[in-house]
Amino acid sequence: MPKPQATDRIEIADRLHSAAIHLLRRLRRVDEATKLSAPKLSALSVLVFSGPKRLGELADAEQVRPATMSRLVKELESDGLLERSRHESDGRVVTLKATQPAVKLLKQGRGERVKLLASWMKELSREELKSLERAVDSIDRLGDS
Amino acid sequence: MPKPQATDRIEIADRLHSAAIHLLRRLRRVDEATKLSAPKLSALSVLVFSGPKRLGELADAEQVRPATMSRLVKELESDGLLERSRHESDGRVVTLKATQPAVKLLKQGRGERVKLLASWMKELSREELKSLERAVDSIDRLGDS
DNA sequence: TGCTATTATTTAGCTTTGCTAACTAAATGT
């Protein structure tokens, strides 16, 4: 019984890479309906489910540069989905907080993209769903170190 | 022992969505080294591992519009990584074939992004790797129907 | 205290990769 070799890992890595690309491309199609693109939904999701954050923290959490997050935040703000406020003691930091409409959108609607993805998952067998559930955490930790 | 509920699926879908976004963002950082972005590597990978394709087929496989694939192909061609040729009997179709340098790059080097991803996977336990291997196929089939 | 360095965010400008719409060229069918 062979142990996992480097080539196995590379094979799996290759398929994971393609699968991630394909999955996000398929999900992109729902964007018009939601009005929220993947990066915006993902960032807003952090604010809704983990509470207020400063801009730099959110950029870190989302693996983008502060400059990129600044633009996303500006657009989410003008959509009324989050509020910027200045920190009381440190005037440099901007604190971001999801608004009620955003909480409603994400908590109740949970996002059109996520609902669509969840509906696709109905096709999976019980075992496939179990594997997927276990794998998701591994995937999200990949490259953390 | 409860069966998987809709809320479980939505929870997993939400985490899968975030995990896929985060994974691809982390991988993007290696692009400078490779000179091949995710969409190009993914498209080229199809040609190398599944053989020549017409442009429309490749666009379908990659879940993008022909117009988008046409541009990617043009750039890959000017990098010497694939060759366009006209179909013998049907003058409308363009057949795409990976060149030797491309085969070498992907088969031997297997792409910097994939190598990096594979190296991250060393941190996973045997069990996590197994779950991931099983899950990858499910992920890639999601939304196929 | 007062200068200097650091830190947080923003702005400007560029690149890549999606898209749609409109075009060309070739094949098909009536």
Next chain:
DNA sequence: ACATTTAGTTAGCAAAGCTAAATAATAGCA
């Protein structure tokens, strides 16, 4: 022959990533 369909390309736009440079506030230190 002529209209329609099919395959691919081109043009032009938007979103989201980046870096570099600007701004503003804080912190450190002589």
